Amino acid sequence: MNEDSADTERHNGRIRRLTDKGFGFIQDVDGDIYFSSADVVSVRNEDLREGQIVTYTIEAGPKGRVAKNVTPL
Incomplete structure (x- = not known):
């Protein structure tokens, strides 16, 4: 993935x-x-829990990869 673009x-x-x-x-x-x-x-966000499977897209942020459009499966 190019660091300057969204995936x-x-x-x-x-x-x-x-x-x-x-x-x-x-x-x-x-x-x-x-x-x-x-x-x-x-x-x-309060309905999410640790260990839960989610789907998401990835964008480059100031400190590395950032998940966007996070949706639980």
Whole structure:
């Protein structure tokens, strides 16, 4: 993936960690990916749980990969 572009392909991963500050991390084959509660669709961030499988797209953020359009499966 080009670091300056968005990846429109959907990926699957597992929520590794959720915080009470409105963000979390998804574990996928290439390591952890940051996501914000603003990027969760279909459910509220409070309805997510660690270990849950989600689908998402990936964009380049200031500190690495960022998950967007996070949707539980």
